Amino acid sequence: MQRIGDSELIINARGAVYHLDLRPEELAPTVITVGDPDRVREVSKHFDKVEYTRQHREFVTHTGFIGDKSISVVSTGIGPDNIDIVLNELDALVNIDLETRTIRSEITTLDIIRIGTSGSLQEHIPADSFVASTHGLGLDNLLHFYRHEEHEEEKQLLQAFVTQTQLHHRVAHPYISGGAPGLLKKFVGEDFHHGITVTCPGFYGPQGRILRLGLAQPELINRLTSFSMGPHRITNFEMETSAIYGLGKMLGHRCLSLSAIVANRVAKTFTKDGQGLMEKLIKEALERICNP
Numbered sequence: 490m491q492r493i494g495d496s497e498l499i500i501n502a503r504g505a506v507y508h509l510d511l512r513p514e515e516l517a518p519t520v521i522t523v524g525d526p527d528r529v530r531e532v533s534k535h536f537d538k539v540e541y542t543r544q545h546r547e548f549v550t551h552t553g554f555i556g557d558k559s560i561s562v563v564s565t566g567i568g569p570d571n572i573d574i575v576l577n578e579l580d581a582l583v584n585i586d587l588e589t590r591t592i593r594s595e596i597t598t599l600d601i602i603r604i605g606t607s608g609s610l611q612e613h614i615p616a617d618s619f620v621a622s623t624h625g626l627g628l629d630n631l632l633h634f635y636r637h638e639e640h641e642e643e644k645q646l647l648q649a650f651v652t653q654t655q656l657h658h659r660v661a662h663p664y665i666s667g668g669a670p671g672l673l674k675k676f677v678g679e680d681f682h683h684g685i686t687v688t689c690p691g692f693y694g695p696q697g698r699i700l701r702l703g704l705a706q707p708e709l710i711n712r713l714t715s716f717s718m719g720p721h722r723i724t725n726f727e728m729e730t731s732a733i734y735g736l737g738k739m740l741g742h743r744c745l746s747l748s749a750i751v752a753n754r755v756a757k758t759f760t761k762d763g764q765g766l767m768e769k770l771i772k773e774a775l776e777r778i779c780n781p
Contacts, residue, residue, distance in 0.1 A: 490591040500587055506578040509563065510545035513582045517552050517559035519600045519778065520579060524729065526564040532604070532771055533562055548575070558779050565729065569629040569688060572732035576601075580740045599742045600672065604774055606767070607686065607727040607748035608696065609755070610714045614682050616753050616760045619770055620725050621676040622668055622686035622746040626650065627731030628661040629690040637739055643667060646685075649718040660706055661690075666734040669743035675777045676747065684724030686746060687713055688731035696726060697754070710754055725750060747774055 499507035505515075521532055526549040533539050533551035541552040547566040554560070565575045581587070583597040607620060614620065624646065639647060647665045650656075656663065665685075673683070689695040694702060697709040706712075713723045730746040737744035749770045751760045760766055 493585065493590040493592075495590075498581055498585065498590065504587060505543075506581055506587070508545060508574045509548050509550060509578045509582075510543045511550055511578070511582055513587065515541040515543060515550070515552055515561075516579065516582045517561040518597075519558065519560045520602070521560065521562040521774070521778075522565050522575065522601060522603045522729075522733070523562060524565055524567050524605050526566075528604075528767070529562050529564050531768065532775070535772065535775055536560065547571070555775060555779050560778070567692075568728050569627070569631040569690065569732035572729050572736065573631055576733065576736040576740065576742075580742065584740075596741050600669075600778075601733060601737055601742050601744045602672065602774065602778060603729060603733055603744075603746040604767075604770060605727060605729065605746070605748055606751045606763070607725040608752040609725050609750045610687075610710065610723050611684075612753065612755045614724055614750060614753070615756070616750055616758050617762075617766055618750045619681045619773075620686065620748040620750060621673055621681045621683055622724075622730050622734075622748065623673065623683050623721070624665055624667050624685045625688055625731030625734035625746065626663060626665045626685050626723070627688045627735065628656070628663055628695065629688055629732065630661055631732050632664045632666070632735040633662060635736070635739060637664075637735065639665065640667070646718055646721060650716055653716050654712040656706065656709070656712065660695075660709075664731065664735060666731060666738050668734055668745050672743055672745035675780075676745070680773065681747075682724055684722050686730040686748065687723055687726035689726055689728055692728065714755060
């Protein structure tokens with residue numbers, strides 16, 4: 490089997506992947522990703538036991554147990570570029586032999602659950618609510634650096650999006666990928682809205698915010714809010730979900746994105762207790778993840 494070159498997969502002096510500074514035994518089969526490094530301990534404080542703690546740059550990892558379930562929580566930082574690093578290195582830890590630098594013959598599947606913040610794009614999804622993403626729709630272009638194919642339903646959704654919004658070519662070449670149905674089923678009920686999450690490559694202009702610079706697409710939010718295809722609507726946007734769903738699916742992992750809605754961009758409202766909202770989502774997510 491072909492050896493992966495030293496410059497392609499960087500392994501540090503302690504035998505860990507470079508950016509995450511993790512060795513295979515330090516990663517659990519269930520991985521929670523958070524953007525903020527400080528949020529890692531807000532998740533791991535609910536663990537019964539923490540076995541490993543690692544940090545390199547913005548990438549902080551705590552691995553431990555809730556009961557007999559092994560879980561890692563990893564901070565990704567912000568944006569799809571960081572997700573490219575995290576998803577590929579998580580996969581390398583379980584599917585590449587780091588000593589021989591060869592791909593393992595049997596592929597291991599991780600459960601990867603993002604817990605983060607987001608802005609609602611529907612008036613009926615208020616600040617202080619939760620969204621579980623059925624799909625991630627990317628305006629960030631990351632997936633186009635990899636060979637990939639959309640499923641038929643995803644092709645139809647993407648074509649409808651491009652036709653209705655007319656955002657293609659002007660801002661991005663959009664792509665779409667679905668979340669893992671088995672994980673999504675754990676988050677049904679009135680506590681979680683379901684819908685398409687749009688991933689943007691920035692926080693200000695790419696999400697329709699105006700400070701000192703004018704927008705090339707001033708109707709962006711209205712176009713996203715008004716999109717529909719059958720039961721599918723765009724519920725929210727943020728900066729990681731499409732990259733997690735797209736790379737995760739191509740690599741054979743099961744992924745889900747859970748968002749705490751801190752802002753409603755239609756009603757122009759913002760949460761008054763972001764920390765309390767995130768704590769509530771973390772506890773709810775851990776409970777559902779750990780229950781069969």
